[in-house]
Amino acid sequence: MKIALIGYGKMGHMIEEIALQRGHEIVCKIDVNNPQDIDSPEFCSADVAIEFTNPTAAYGNYLKAFSHNVKVVSGSTGWMKDHKEDVEKLCTDGKQTLFWASNFSIGVAIFSAVNRYLAKIMNGFPQYSVCMQETHHVHKLDAPSGTAITLAEEIIDNIDRKKDWKRGVTYWTEDGHHDEGDANITDEDLVINCVRDGEVPGIHTVMYDSDADMITIEHSAHSRKGFALGAVLAAEFTANHSGLLTTSDLFKF
Numbered sequence: 001m002k003i004a005l006i007g008y009g010k011m012g013h014m015i016e017e018i019a020l021q022r023g024h025e026i027v028c029k030i031d032v033n034n035p036q037d038i039d040s041p042e043f044c045s046a047d048v049a050i051e052f053t054n055p056t057a058a059y060g061n062y063l064k065a066f067s068h069n070v071k072v073v074s075g076s077t078g079w080m081k082d083h084k085e086d087v088e089k090l091c092t093d094g095k096q097t098l099f100w101a102s103n104f105s106i107g108v109a110i111f112s113a114v115n116r117y118l119a120k121i122m123n124g125f126p127q128y129s130v131c132m133q134e135t136h137h138v139h140k141l142d143a144p145s146g147t148a149i150t151l152a153e154e155i156i157d158n159i160d161r162k163k164d165w166k167r168g169v170t171y172w173t174e175d176g177h178h179d180e181g182d183a184n185i186t187d188e189d190l191v192i193n194c195v196r197d198g199e200v201p202g203i204h205t206v207m208y209d210s211d212a213d214m215i216t217i218e219h220s221a222h223s224r225k226g227f228a229l230g231a232v233l234a235a236e237f238t239a240n241h242s243g244l245l246t247t248s249d250l251f252k253f
Contacts, residue, residue, distance in 0.1 A: 073238055129209050
């Protein structure tokens with residue numbers, strides 16, 4: 001398979017390494033120094049482009065790739081609030097293909113399934129309050145993380161007493177400063193607190209607390225390798241599928 005990389009930072013380098021190990025060819029690498037190469041013949045020859053950039057660049061990258069009819073696998077988060085409907089329309093009416101996930105880790109996909117199942121059980125036990133915390137490296141721009149939002153939405157879909165998620169406190173461990181979260185939080189809101197700490201790849205924790213006890217589930221990434229492998233697996237899947245795809249299409253559990 002011919003793969004183009006959009007974003008050649010730490011994730012891009014790891015994706016390249018795994019893709020080559022799995023017998024694929026990297027035909028184009030695009031970063032801040034050569035954005036014009038997205039219009040190159042090399043990019044246009046790709047079966048799939050794997051995109052890991054930032055919330056402000058992601059949507060524009062999708063449009064450029066789609067203009068060349070190149071399928072996209074993307075792990076960029078933070079763009080859906082403004083562009084979700086446009087992208088959905090491009091993948092239906094426009095017949096383009098985007099495999100998007102807030103997290104490509106196989107472990108997170110399993111964790112997500114556990115999260116949904118536990119939420120269904122806890123819907124019947126209103127004595128338990130539920131909240132979340134995510135911890136990431138200090139370079140992460142968005143808070144809460146896209147993975148935390150996805151997990152929160154799964155809980156909201158399965159627990160009647162929660163109607164929406166709200167951003168709690170974001171705390172930086174290096175200097176101890178913090179940002180206040182959303183105002184007007186009620187009992188119907190699921191609060192996501194955030195921590196920015198060193199080079200932590202990602203920790204997501206869901207806590208159910210009552211007067212009697214606490215139930216906690218947590219996923220902790222050791223490195224970016226799991227995310228990179230999942231992205232390459234998604235690219236292999238996307239090469240033979242079309243439309244708006246996500247991890248529930250790739251992992252059937």
